[in-house]
Amino acid sequence: MHALEFKGVSKSFAEKNVIRDISFSVEKGEIFGLLGPNGAGKTTLIRLLLDIIKPDSGEIHVFGSSLTTAGKDRIGYLPEERGLYKKTKILDMLVYLARLKNVPKKEAQANAEELLKSLELYEHREKRIEELSKGMQQKIQFLSSIIHDPELIILDEPFSGLDPVSTKTIKSKITEYRDAGRTVILSTHMMEQAQKLCDRILMLNKGQQVLYGTVEVIRKEHGKNSLFVEFADKRNLSVIREIPGIKKIAWHEGLLEIFPEEGISAQAVLQELVKRAEILRFEQAFPSLNDIFIETVESASGE
Numbered sequence: 001m002h003a004l005e006f007k008g009v010s011k012s013f014a015e016k017n018v019i020r021d022i023s024f025s026v027e028k029g030e031i032f033g034l035l036g037p038n039g040a041g042k043t044t045l046i047r048l049l050l051d052i053i054k055p056d057s058g059e060i061h062v063f064g065s066s067l068t069t070a071g072k073d074r075i076g077y078l079p080e081e082r083g084l085y086k087k088t089k090i091l092d093m094l095v096y097l098a099r100l101k102n103v104p105k106k107e108a109q110a111n112a113e114e115l116l117k118s119l120e121l122y123e124h125r126e127k128r129i130e131e132l133s134k135g136m137q138q139k140i141q142f143l144s145s146i147i148h149d150p151e152l153i154i155l156d157e158p159f160s161g162l163d164p165v166s167t168k169t170i171k172s173k174i175t176e177y178r179d180a181g182r183t184v185i186l187s188t189h190m191m192e193q194a195q196k197l198c199d200r201i202l203m204l205n206k207g208q209q210v211l212y213g214t215v216e217v218i219r220k221e222h223g224k225n226s227l228f229v230e231f232a233d234k235r236n237l238s239v240i241r242e243i244p245g246i247k248k249i250a251w252h253e254g255l256l257e258i259f260p261e262e263g264i265s266a267q268a269v270l271q272e273l274v275k276r277a278e279i280l281r282f283e284q285a286f287p288s289l290n291d292i293f294i295e296t297v298e299s300a301s302g303e
C-alpha cells in the first residue's frame with residue numbers, strides 16, 4: 001500500500017488549470033521531494049492531499065483510501081505560512097496541539113519534553129513563543145507538526161529562516177523519522193537540501209509533472225556523459241592528448257572535465273590515465289538537481 005497516491009488529479013481556479021492530470025505515489029518510509037518554481041502548484045497539491053480543497057477530477061488516496069478524520073490524525077503538516085499562539089508557553093502549546101490530535105495527556109507531555117530536549121529547546125519550555133528568536137520559533141513550529149508522532153509528515157519549506165546549524169538539526173530529525181519508517185513529503189526551493197535528503201522527487205512546473213523518480217536516476221538521465229579528473233600534478237595535464245577516444249576537454253578551477261567519444265567507458269579512460277599520471281579524483285559528472293531544475297523550467301518557458 002502506498003502512503004499516498006494521486007491518480008489523474010486536476011484542479012482549476014476560475015478556469016486556470018493549476019494542477020493538470022497529476023499521477024504519482026509516495027511510498028512508506030521515504031523522503032519525497034515536491035519541487036517546482038513559484039506558482040508551480042505545490043501548495044495546491046498539498047491542500048488537495050490534506051482534503052482542504054477537492055480535486056475537479058482524479059483520485060487521491062492517503063493510507064490506501066480517501067482521507068478520513070482518523071487518517072488526518074496520522075498526518076503532521078508544517079504549512080508555509082507559520083502561525084503559533086504567541087502568548088502561550090511552549091510546552092503547554094505542544095501538549096495542547098498533541099491533545100487536539102487525540103494523543104493521551106501523559107504521552108503528549110512526554111513527547112513534548114523529549115522533542116524539546118532533542119532540539120535543545122527544553123530550557124525554554126516555560127517561555128512564551130513571542131520571547132523566542134525567529135529561528136527558535138521556526139523549530140517550535142516544526143515540532144508542532146510532529147508532536148503527535150504522525151506516520152506522514154508534510155513539510156512546506158522547513159528550512160526557511162534557519163541558520164546552518166538549525167538546518168542541520170532539522171535535517172537529521174527528518175532523516176531520523178524516515179529511518180524509523182515514517183514518510184516525509186518535503187516541499188522546498190532549496191535544491192541542495194532536496195538533493196541530499198530526498199529519496200525520490202516530483203517536480204511540477206505550471207501545474208504539470210515534469211520530473212518524477214529517484215534523485216539518482218534523474219541525475220544520471222540528465223548527465224552529459226562526462227568525467228571529472230583531478231591530477232596530483234597539474235603539469236600532467238598534457239597526458240590527456242595521448243589517450244585515445246577523448247572528444248573534448250574543459251577546465252573548471254582545478255578540475256578537468258573529459259568528454260569521451262561514444263562507446264568509450266569511464267573505466268577505459270581511467271585505466272589509460274593511471275598508466276600515465278597520479279590521479280587524486282575521478283568521477284562521473286552528473287548535473288545537480290539545481291542545474292536540472294533550472295534547465296527544466298527554462299526549457300519549458302521557451303516552448
Ligand SMILES: Nc1ncnc2c1ncn2[C@@H]1O[C@H](COP(=O)(O)OP(=O)(O)OP(=O)(O)O)[C@@H](O)[C@H]1O
Binds near residue numbers: 037038042045
Ligand atoms: N485559492 C486560489 N484561487 C485562485 N488561484 C489560486 C488559488 N490557490 C492557488 N492559486 C494559483 O495556483 C497557482 C499555484 O499556486 P501554489 O500556491 O500551489 O504554487 P506553489 O508551487 O506552492 O508556489 P510557491 O513556491 O510560490 O509557494 C498560482 O498561480 C496561484 O495563483
